Amino acid sequence: MKVAKTLAQGVDWLGGELLVAMPGMTDPRFAQAVICLCSHSPEGAMGIMLNRPIEGMSFDVLLRQLGLAPVPPARRIRVLEGGPVEGGRGFVLHSDDWSTEGSLPVRGDLALTANVEVLKAIAEGGGPRVGVLALGYAGWAPGQLDDEIQRNAWLSVPADEALLFDPDAEGLWRRALAKLRIDPLMLSDVSGRA
Template sequence: MELTFLVANPYLQGDYFQESVILILEHDEKGALGLIINQESNASIADVVEGGTSQDAVLLGGPVDQKFGWCLYRYPTGMEGEIKLGGNTCVSTSYLILQHLMQSLGSEYQLIMGYSGWGAGQLEKECQEGTWLWVHMDDSLIFDTPIEERWSTAIASLGIEPAQIMPGGAKA
């Protein structure tokens, strides 16, 4: 099952979201919530989680509440607090699930601090302005693609090169 991602327009320069790929968790008439999946922090999981040993980088999910953690992972645990996003991909804010994944050999997970949020109508307005491209892909973008290649891979999935994208948004 495909997941929905927002991919920053190549013309979005000098902004926090430059070359960002955001996994959309929720989008309705009240607004939207998502996690940037390609912006590394300077900290490893071992640096921020007590008992953590992974040297994998903690990702920055967005500018909102960067002390709040999200665990994005590939296979359901069946534990309370798990939200299935599509296919086998799940997200949780449960520390117990994070601990379980850290202790399970071969678990595919990413720790993400903070999130990206939009108020009612804000994301739609940004899309009309051309800030974001909508991309539907499976979880291989998250779990099988190196972090530094996620933006270019997402753009390429549209069948276009970044230079083919025009600045500005939809004009009617």
């Protein structure tokens, strides 16, 4: 699995940071996107989009589809569209206070797990303290994300738990920019050199 290989290598430039789409983002899949970058290395980058809830999909519905019990669960987490790559595959971005085989560290207090054990644990009332379930992920080929950042497509914002796990997906883009004290109306999609 290339995603696991990249994450396991431990070379992370922006891992654990938030990528915030600039107002001029031309790809409609990423307009006003906020992405937790889980891995960023010479081999590429991988992240989970945090502000795209999936209409009509809930944790309960997903548990039923996977045949996991209990339904209704003792605890729930939000279900998001994590990005356009492998939309049928699930990833739980969560606090690092819980792990299982295959859990990968994103940064000191954050982990990513891509197996059903985490879903079972949450449904039973255990598992990580906080998390979100993403179907799919955002991925970049080697050098692609670096090029997009240089072309002024993304801003990097320090992640914190309030932004990572905020249930108000609609306002997350503005709140992430506000952390940098940036008014979105003042941003330009044109980059330049001094």
